[in-house]
Amino acid sequence: MKLVKHFLRFLLCLLVSCVRLPKRGCNIVRTESGAKRSTPSHQLSEMAREDGGADRRRVIGHGSVDDDGKPKRTGTVWTASAHIITGVIGSGVLSLPWSMAQLGWVAGSVTLFLFAVVTYYTSALLADCYRSDDAATGKRNYTYMEAVQSYLGSRQVWFCGLCQYVNLVGTAIGYTITASISAAALYKADCFHKNGHSADCGVYTTMYMAVFGISQIVFSQLPNLHEIAWLSILAAVMSFSYSAIGVGLALAQTISGPTGKTTMGGTEIGVDVTNSAQKIWLTLQALGNIAFAYSYSMVLIEIQDTVKAPPAENKTMRRANLLGVSTTTAFYMLCGCLGYAAFGNAAPGNMLTGFGFYEPFWLIDFANICIVVHLIGAYQLYCQPIYAAVESWAAARWPGSDFVVRQYHPFAGGNFSVSMFKLVWRTAFVAVSTVLAILMPFFNAILGLLGALAFWPLTVYFPVEMYKRQSKVERFSKKWVVLQSLSFTCFAVTAAVTVASVQGITQSLNNYVPFKTKL
Numbered sequence: 334m335k336l337v338k339h340f341l342r343f344l345l346c347l348l349v350s351c352v353r354l355p356k357r358g359c360n361i362v363r364t365e366s367g368a369k370r371s372t373p374s375h376q377l378s379e380m381a382r383e384d385g386g387a388d389r390r391r392v393i394g395h396g397s398v399d400d401d402g403k404p405k406r407t408g409t410v411w412t413a414s415a416h417i418i419t420g421v422i423g424s425g426v427l428s429l430p431w432s433m434a435q436l437g438w439v440a441g442s443v444t445l446f447l448f449a450v451v452t453y454y455t456s457a458l459l460a461d462c463y464r465s466d467d468a469a470t471g472k473r474n475y476t477y478m479e480a481v482q483s484y485l486g487s488r489q490v491w492f493c494g495l496c497q498y499v500n501l502v503g504t505a506i507g508y509t510i511t512a513s514i515s516a517a518a519l520y521k522a523d524c525f526h527k528n529g530h531s532a533d534c535g536v537y538t539t540m541y542m543a544v545f546g547i548s549q550i551v552f553s554q555l556p557n558l559h560e561i562a563w564l565s566i567l568a569a570v571m572s573f574s575y576s577a578i579g580v581g582l583a584l585a586q587t588i589s590g591p592t593g594k595t596t597m598g599g600t601e602i603g604v605d606v607t608n609s610a611q612k613i614w615l616t617l618q619a620l621g622n623i624a625f626a627y628s629y630s631m632v633l634i635e636i637q638d639t640v641k642a643p644p645a646e647n648k649t650m651r652r653a654n655l656l657g658v659s660t661t662t663a664f665y666m667l668c669g670c671l672g673y674a675a676f677g678n679a680a681p682g683n684m685l686t687g688f689g690f691y692e693p694f695w696l697i698d699f700a701n702i703c704i705v706v707h708l709i710g711a712y713q714l715y716c717q718p719i720y721a722a723v724e725s726w727a728a729a730r731w732p733g734s735d736f737v738v739r740q741y742h743p744f745a746g747g748n749f750s751v752s753m754f755k756l757v758w759r760t761a762f763v764a765v766s767t768v769l770a771i772l773m774p775f776f777n778a779i780l781g782l783l784g785a786l787a788f789w790p791l792t793v794y795f796p797v798e799m800y801k802r803q804s805k806v807e808r809f810s811k812k813w814v815v816l817q818s819l820s821f822t823c824f825a826v827t828a829a830v831t832v833a834s835v836q837g838i839t840q841s842l843n844n845y846v847p848f849k850t851k852l
Contacts, residue, residue, distance in 0.1 A: 408639035410652045417629060417636060417657030425626030425784075426576050427511075427683045427704075429665055430583070430672025432619035434680035435612075437599030438673075444623055445669060449662040451823065452627045452792060453654055459630060459796035460650035462803050463637045469645040477634050477791075484799040496790040497631060498722070500783060502766065504715045507779045508708045509549075509770035511683070513541035515704040518686040522701070526694040539771055545709075546767030552713050553720070553759040554751055571707035578700040579684050580668050586675035593677020605678045617833030620826060621781025624788040626665060631791050720759055727754055778837035781830055789827035793820055 397405050433441035464471035465483045474480035481493045517536045524534035586592065599616075606612045633650075640646045640653075672684050685700050731737045740750040773779065797820045800806070806813045 406641045410649050413636055413640055413653035414656040418660055426668050428622040429669035430680040430684045431682045432622045433669045433673035434678050435599050435615045435619035437597050439597050445665055448623050448627050449658050453658045455793050455796040456633055456654045457651050458800040459633055460647045462799040463646055475638055477631050480634055484802045500787045501715050501719055503783045505766045506770045507783055508712045509542055509545055509767055510774050512545045512705050512708040513538045514686045515701040516541040518701045519698050522694045522697045542771050546763055549712055549763045550760050571703040575700040575703040583671035583675045592675055593679050595677045600678045614833045614836055617830050618781040618837050621784040621830040621834055625784030628787045775838055775841045778834050782834035785827045785830035789823045793823040
C-alpha cells in the first residue's frame with residue numbers, strides 16, 4: 334500500500350508539472366531575459382531581481398520566506414522529478430526507432446543507457462552548483478547562465494549564451510519542419526485509407542510550413558508565456574499523448590506482425606545502406622538524435638530553484654535526477670526497442686509520419702494532430718527567450734525611441750499591448766526561421782545537429798567546469814583526470830556528430846529542389 338501511495342503521489346506531481354513546467358524552455362523564458370524573473374507558482378506575485386539581487390521584495394500574505402527573501406519553496410523530489418520527465422519527453426522520441434535501426438540491438442541499447450548515465454552524472458554535478466561556494470549554504474543561482482557567471486566569469490557566459498541561443502534558433506527551425514511533416518501526414522494517412530496503401534499520396538510540405546509560420550507570427554505577438562499558459566498546458570498533454578500512442582502502436586505491430594528485419598548491428602552494408610561511409614555517417618546522426626532526446630540541462634537550475642530545504646537542494650535533486658532520468662530511459666527504451674522491433678532496419682525517421690503504420694488511420698491522425706498542437710506551443714516556449722533578449726537589448730540601446738518602447742493597445746479596454754519594434758522583429762524572426770526550414774527540411778539530420786550543439790557544452794562542459802571550481806578539484810588529481818576524460822570524450826562525440834549532421838544536410842541538399850519537398 335505504501336508503494337501504491339507513493340506512485341499515486343508521483344502521478345499527481347507529474348500532472349501538476351504540466352502546468353508549472355510544460356516544456357524544456359518554459360522556465361528559461363521566465364529567467365533568461367535578466368530583467369525579471371517569476372516564481373514557478375503562478376499564484377505568487379512576480380518578484381523583481383536586478384543587479385545581482387539588490388532589489389528583493391517579500392511577498393505579503395504568503396507566510397515565511399527563504400534565505401534569499403523569496404517565498405518559501407515547497408518543491409519535493411516528486412515534483413522535481415515530474416518537472417524533469419515533463420521537460421525531457423518531446424518530439425525527439427519520434428526518431429528513436431530510426432536511431433536504433435542505425436545502431437542495432439546491442440549498440441542502440443547500450444547507447445541509450447550510456448547517454449542516460451552521462452546525463453544523470455553531469456546533472457548531479459550541476460545540481461551541486463545551484464549555490465555558489467557551498468552546495469548547502471552558498472548564494473543561490475537562479476538560472477543556468479547565472480551559475481556560469483558565478484563560477485566561470487563573463488567570458489564563459491558569452492560562450493554559454495551563444496550555445497543556448499544557437500540551440501534555441503535551431504530548435505525553432507526543427508520544430509517548423511516536424512510540425513509540417515505531421516500536418517502533411519494527416520492528408521497522407523487519409524489518402525492511404527481511402528485509396529489503398531499502394532496509392533500515390535505524396536504531398537508537398539512547403540505549404541504546411543508556411544501555414545505553421547503564419548500561426549507563429551500571430552502567437553508571437555502575445556506578451557509572454559504567462560498570457561498563454563493554457564497553450565503550454567495543452568502542449569504538455571499533447572506531448573505525452575503522441576508519445577504514448579507511438580509506443581502503443583509499435584507494441585501492437587510487434588505482437589500482431591508483420592515486423593521488419595532486425596540485426597544485432599543495425600543496418601547492413603550493401604542491403605540497407607550502400608557503403609561503409611554511409612553507415613558511419615548515419616550512425617553518428619543517430620547518436621545526435623539520442624542526445625537531442627535527452628537534453629534538459631538548460632532548465633535544471635530553474636527546476637532546482639523550486640525545491641525546498643532542508644534537506645539541501647542538491648541532495649533532493651540527485652534523487653529527482655535519478656528518478657526522472659530512470660523513468661525517461663525506460664520510456665525511451667520502450668519506444669526505441671519496440672519501434673525497431675516493429676519496423677526493423679527500415680524504421681522511418683519519424684515513427685508517426687514514415688507510414689510504417691497505416692491503421693487505425695484515425696488514431697494516427699490524432700497523434701499527428703497532437704504533434705502539431707504540441708509544437709505550436711513548444712515553438713513559443715523556445716522563441717520567447719530570444720524575443721526577450723533582443724527586445725531588452727533594443728530598449729537599453731534606444732530608450733527614447735517610440736518605435737522601440739512605445740506600447741500600442743489595439744483592443745480597447747484590454748491589457749494586450751504591442752510595440753512596433755516587437756511586431757516587426759518577431760514577424761521577421763518567424764519569417765526567416767520558416768524560410769530556413771523550407772530550405773532545409775531534413776528531420777533526422779537537423780535533430781542530430783541540434784543534439785550535438787547542445788550536448789557537450791550545456792550537458793557536459795559547463796557542469797564539469799563549474800563543479801571543478803566549486804569543489805576545488807586539484808589539477809591532475811584522479812577526479813580531475815576522470816572529469817577531463819569525460820569532457821574530452823563527449824566533445825569528440827559532439828564534434829563527430831556535428832560533422833555527420835552537416836554532411837547529411839549537405840548530401841540532402843545535392844538532390845533537393847527548393848520548395849518541392851514531398852512527404
